[in-house]
Amino acid sequence: MEHQLVTVIDFGGQYNQLIVRRARELGCYSEMVAWQNAAEHIKTRKPAAVILSGGPRSVLEQNAPTLDFSLLEGIPVLGICYGQQLMAHNLGGQVSPSNEREYGRRHLSAMVPGSQVAELQNDLVWMSHGDQVEKVPPGFKVTATTESCPVAAMENVADRRYGVQFHPEVSHTPDGRAILRHFLLQVAQLRADWTAENFIEESIARIREEVGSGKVLCAVSGGVDSSVVAALLSEAIGDQTTCVFVDHGLLRKGEAEQVHRMFTEVFHPHLVVIQAHDQFFSALKGVTDPEAKRKIIGENFVICFERNRAELQDHDFLAQGTLYPDVIESGSPTASKIKTHHNVGGLPDWMRLKVIEPMRWLFKDEVREVGRKLGLPSEVVDREPFPGPGLGVRILGEVTPERVKITQDADWIFREEIRRNGLHPGIWQSYAALLDVRSVGVMGDERTYEQPIVLRAVQSEDAMTAQAFPFDFGFLEHVANRIVNEVKGVNRVLYDLTSKPPATIEWE
Ligand code: XMP
Numbered sequence: 149m150e151h152q153l154v155t156v157i158d159f160g161g162q163y164n165q166l167i168v169r170r171a172r173e174l175g176c177y178s179e180m181v182a183w184q185n186a187a188e189h190i191k192t193r194k195p196a197a198v199i200l201s202g203g204p205r206s207v208l209e210q211n212a213p214t215l216d217f218s219l220l221e222g223i224p225v226l227g228i229c230y231g232q233q234l235m236a237h238n239l240g241g242q243v244s245p246s247n248e249r250e251y252g253r254r255h256l257s258a259m260v261p262g263s264q265v266a267e268l269q270n271d272l273v274w275m276s277h278g279d280q281v282e283k284v285p286p287g288f289k290v291t292a293t294t295e296s297c298p299v300a301a302m303e304n305v306a307d308r309r310y311g312v313q314f315h316p317e318v319s320h321t322p323d324g325r326a327i328l329r330h331f332l333l334q335v336a337q338l339r340a341d342w343t344a345e346n347f348i349e350e351s352i353a354r355i356r357e358e359v360g361s362g363k364v365l366c367a368v369s370g371g372v373d374s375s376v377v378a379a380l381l382s383e384a385i386g387d388q389t390t391c392v393f394v395d396h397g398l399l400r401k402g403e404a405e406q407v408h409r410m411f412t413e414v415f416h417p418h419l420v421v422i423q424a425h426d427q428f429f430s431a432l433k434g435v436t437d438p439e440a441k442r443k444i445i446g447e448n449f450v451i452c453f454e455r456n457r458a459e460l461q462d463h464d465f466l467a468q469g470t471l472y473p474d475v476i477e478s479g480s481p482t483a484s485k486i487k488t489h490h491n492v493g494g495l496p497d498w499m500r501l502k503v504i505e506p507m508r509w510l511f512k513d514e515v516r517e518v519g520r521k522l523g524l525p526s527e528v529v530d531r532e533p534f535p536g537p538g539l540g541v542r543i544l545g546e547v548t549p550e551r552v553k554i555t556q557d558a559d560w561i562f563r564e565e566i567r568r569n570g571l572h573p574g575i576w577q578s579y580a581a582l583l584d585v586r587s588v589g590v591m592g593d594e595r596t597y598e599q600p601i602v603l604r605a606v607q608s609e610d611a612m613t614a615q616a617f618p619f620d621f622g623f624l625e626h627v628a629n630r631i632v633n634e635v636k637g638v639n640r641v642l643y644d645l646t647s648k649p650p651a652t653i654e655w656e
Pocket of ligand 1 (some may be wrong): 537577
């Protein structure tokens with residue numbers, strides 16, 4: 149099925165991926181493209197609707213991110229924040245620099261009946277802007293204002309051009325979806341055909357076509373992404389798939405056994421387990437730089453495959469659980485490269501395996517939905533994301549078997565207490581990290597000089613932004629007591645309160 153495409157043009161705003169997700173939640177397939185690549189994209193992909201995102205710059209600056217509006221002839225367009233300003237600026241309206249930034253929740257007023265904002269059940273909207281539209285372009289009318297913003301929304305119904313100064317995509321705009329629903333379903337009249345069932349059907353067809361009678365290796369980690377890939381492959385090509393599990397010794401406590409059990413009891417594919425603790429620990433010996441660790445871990449996965457070539461050699465493809473945010477983060481010219489995600493990118497030529505990435509179009513919540521529809525158990529589908537390099541990026545400094553054991557034991561206690569207290573559903577990721585400093589403590593009558601554990605638990609929708617989970621103090625104190633009493637080598641426990649941004653979810 150050919151899906152009508154909603155293109156979100158990325159002008160660098162921090163909420164932009166959410167726009168793509170909201171469109172998809174409404175059943176409209178959407179992709180994001182950097183503004184620098186937008187012209188080519190529009191010509192070749194012919195989107196059925198375009199959304200211009202927010203962004204940190206000013207349209208009044210020299211060399212501000214821009215777009216040739218003549219390319220959008222006949223295509224419905226919604227501009228959000230910077231997108232609205234760009235539309236006004238390019239179509240003959242007027243944008244003025246503001247003296248102060250408007251930031252926070254505002255009430256809309258003067259909402260015009262029958263316009264896009266008339267659909268809102270709640271007039272609260274999230275504002276985050278400096279410049280603002282002062283005068284709308286010819287053919288447009290103002291459809292809402294706020295106390296300090298003269299053009300909170302504008303539209304030109306005849307040309308299907310819409311703009312909002314606020315952010316309908318964020319949850320701080322309680323009924324923001326109404327704006328996107330109005331634009332995508334009423335104005336652009338898109339078919340809402342982006343569903344998990346359709347995705348499964350299309351993926352199965354795509355995998356069969358791509359793979360033919362070839363054989364596929366599927367590296368599994370026990371995480372939701374690789375498990376869903378394995379399940380999709382099982383549906384599509386059955387025993388043409390071999391699942392490979394590399395036990396690198398950097399998993400959480402008990403996890404390797406759990407993965408083994410799950411794959412033999414739930415999926416029954418051909419499963420090859422590669423025991424590689426020694427290989428990974430010796431490759432990581434003395435290495436402390438986070439990116440160097442990631443690189444080594446990535447390379448050693450590949451070496452594992454090579455070493456087990458006898459068993460794996462008659463395969464043609466390698467399936468990977470790459471997701472859409474990885475694709476955006478690794479490829480966008482606007483996103484600064486924050487961390488390299490080792491699961492994106494090709495393999496060395498000498499492996500001669502072609503990579504297939506059946507989920508490179510999906511966000512995490514879509515993967516879970518696909519997993520549910522494929523009948524995977526909740527323990528898999530609702531599992532927390534866990535980074536490919538595993539504890540390698542949660543142990544700061546050198547990764548040794550002893551430090552892995554400390555981290556695993558502390559992590560186990562923390563997550564066990566979270567489960568026991570029923571806190572799990574509100575938490576996106578939770579873990580213990582081991583720092584590479586030592587501090588003085590006292591235990592019994594003895595002075596200790598040992599390592600601190602940091603606990604991290606965050607709430608998030610998509611890992612792009614996150615907030616520290618607000619545990620009550622008694623809970624944290626109890627976990628800290630258990631860790632220092634039960635885990636040898638730890639004499640201090642900290643809780644990380646930082647949100648993302650400016651921190652990241654992982655410590656490395
Ligand atoms: P950060 O730390 O960048 O993490 O806020 C965002 C999400 O990505 C996961 N993560 C990784 N996943 N390989 C992975 O497969 C990696 O190298 C990696 N680094 C971070 C992290 O757990 C979070 O879900």
